[in-house]
Amino acid sequence: MADEQHTSEELTPWDIVQLARHPQRPHTLDYIRGLCEDFVELRGDRRFGDDRALLGGIGRFNGQSVVVLGHQKGSNTKENIQHNFGSPRPEGYRKALRLMQHAEKFGFPVLAFIDTPGADPSMGSEERGIGEAIAANLVVMAELDVPIVTTVIGEGGSGGALAIGVADRLLMLQYAIYSVASPEASAAILWRDASKAPDAAKAMKITAPDLHQLQIVDEIIPEPAGGAHLDTAATIAAVGASIQRHLDELQVLPGRELRQRRYEKYRSIGLVQQAQTIVLSTTEAP
Amino acid sequence: MKDFLRRTPRYFTANRKTEQQIPEDLWHKCSGCGDLIPSKQFQDNAKVCPRCTHHERLSADEWVSYLLDLDSWQEHDADLAPVDALGFVSPKDNYAKKLETLREQTHRPDAAICGVGAIGEVPLALCVSDFAFMGGSMGAVVGEKVARSAERAAELGMPLLTINASGGARMHEGMLSLMQMAKVSVALARLGEARQPHISLLLDNCYGGVTASYASSADIIIAEPRAHVGFAGPRVIEQTIRQKLPADFQTAEFLLEHGMIDVVASRAELKSVLARVLGLYTDKPRTEGRFAGHANGVQSYIRGV
Numbered sequence A: 001m002a003d004e005q006h007t008s009e010e011l012t013p014w015d016i017v018q019l020a021r022h023p024q025r026p027h028t029l030d031y032i033r034g035l036c037e038d039f040v041e042l043r044g045d046r047r048f049g050d051d052r053a054l055l056g057g058i059g060r061f062n063g064q065s066v067v068v069l070g071h072q073k074g075s076n077t078k079e080n081i082q083h084n085f086g087s088p089r090p091e092g093y094r095k096a097l098r099l100m101q102h103a104e105k106f107g108f109p110v111l112a113f114i115d116t117p118g119a120d121p122s123m124g125s126e127e128r129g130i131g132e133a134i135a136a137n138l139v140v141m142a143e144l145d146v147p148i149v150t151t152v153i154g155e156g157g158s159g160g161a162l163a164i165g166v167a168d169r170l171l172m173l174q175y176a177i178y179s180v181a182s183p184e185a186s187a188a189i190l191w192r193d194a195s196k197a198p199d200a201a202k203a204m205k206i207t208a209p210d211l212h213q214l215q216i217v218d219e220i221i222p223e224p225a226g227g228a229h230l231d232t233a234a235t236i237a238a239v240g241a242s243i244q245r246h247l248d249e250l251q252v253l254p255g256r257e258l259r260q261r262r263y264e265k266y267r268s269i270g271l272v273q274q275a276q277t278i279v280l281s282t283t284e285a286p
Numbered sequence B: 001m002k003d004f005l006r007r008t009p010r011y012f013t014a015n016r017k018t019e020q021q022i023p024e025d026l027w028h029k030c031s032g033c034g035d036l037i038p039s040k041q042f043q044d045n046a047k048v049c050p051r052c053t054h055h056e057r058l059s060a061d062e063w064v065s066y067l068l069d070l071d072s073w074q075e076h077d078a079d080l081a082p083v084d085a086l087g088f089v090s091p092k093d094n095y096a097k098k099l100e101t102l103r104e105q106t107h108r109p110d111a112a113i114c115g116v117g118a119i120g121e122v123p124l125a126l127c128v129s130d131f132a133f134m135g136g137s138m139g140a141v142v143g144e145k146v147a148r149s150a151e152r153a154a155e156l157g158m159p160l161l162t163i164n165a166s167g168g169a170r171m172h173e174g175m176l177s178l179m180q181m182a183k184v185s186v187a188l189a190r191l192g193e194a195r196q197p198h199i200s201l202l203l204d205n206c207y208g209g210v211t212a213s214y215a216s217s218a219d220i221i222i223a224e225p226r227a228h229v230g231f232a233g234p235r236v237i238e239q240t241i242r243q244k245l246p247a248d249f250q251t252a253e254f255l256l257e258h259g260m261i262d263v264v265a266s267r268a269e270l271k272s273v274l275a276r277v278l279g280l281y282t283d284k285p286r287t288e289g290r291f292a293g294h295a296n297g298v299q300s301y302i303r304g305v
């Protein structure tokens, strides 16, 4: 553990971005295969189509029925094209919404895995209301009566990630990233220059330790030295153990209490101050 | 609409002063058709071009003046100010300095104002984003104001109106800004439980994390004509799909056709549309005693109702 922390300190945020995007890193389906028995994929949003970038289904996790949701990236070009590089279209989010409501109806906890560069930017996704699809999930997750444990396993990008990420517990792998927009998109928005992505990765505090410090992430799950792809089985087992620990704490709480705590958790995120304080701090500045 | 100027001396006097340096004093050049319009006519028309009906952007203060019943507005949380929680410095950018400069320029600490007021004598909670402040982007202060507005509406038993023009989440606050999408959503869930409607008015332009949260989860969504609204910006989409987008892409009319919004309302008809909608959720007689016992700040305008 000490060695790992040492390694982590030497890596730049941009190095960690590369690890988070490593094609051999375990993806959602690897976690499902490793952690769930009797998994049945449930497909389609019952509105328009089935999105392969956001998968979901029911399965048995340590003996208990759960709903699993997760962005799916590929390990090679062919798989990536099949899964739209992990960028969901509106149908993916609407399928997730359907499965969250399914979870609530049958009292199943929701386990979600975040691994996306962001929602799909295309004409079709805009025409079919990708903004609304994400927005609807946020409100439904705010009110869900069952535990939600979300783990950032690779890349978490923007509202496209958050749409399955309003959770009672947010866990994050050591070399995963989570950002308001991908470093490339952030650099393009901030400085109109996507090649400044390494600067954005640094300035925007997107690593697990940064987000733990900002109290957005509840727990960092350590990775094998060098990254999750070097020991997939150990990584998946560590994620499973962590999820179970949090589920144990959450499942003793009634739905009402879960919702109240989730409300308090998100309601308090983000610092603001009274303007008066600012005036004081500027006059005190050297 | 002729009374637009007369009813709103406070904000428009201030605006005209800053415009005196440019010849806008007498003439306004329409950014839609390029024609010169007498400034007074343009102002009286709520900044809508009488020739091409281009809707020029209004400031948050102007929206309050234009839409709310006279003297009904009571601003809340005006002193909420942002914190540079990430210590955001890059070779090209310094958030703390940027905030300071903007505060001096706009006399506002951040990109939204909120409070309570009335439209057509129906009391409501209001939160208006201000595009002039970092493109109306949502950081912790905007998120907090939207959340407080939703909770204020729930607590006081009145509808919520949000007026939304925003580039999306504020990059300089990193993940804290993304989390505002969750924050406003948990607060809006409370409004839903209180069975009070959220009406979202979409303006040109509204994108990203604002479109993908409170602006789109509203019970009723109204947009101004030709307002551009979407999740991904057109530049990003063009770069991704490597082709030009159709001219009407992501306009209010496009959204209406695709079933994403309820109403496209011109600025001229907006007030009556809102008054009608709001009235339908207010079936109890509006009497002076209705809000007795509720939190501060309500009595003063209720008396006028």
Ligand SMILES: [Zn+2]
Binding pocket: B030, B031, B032, B033, B034, B035, B049, B050, B051, B052, B053, B054
């Ligand atoms: Zn014009």
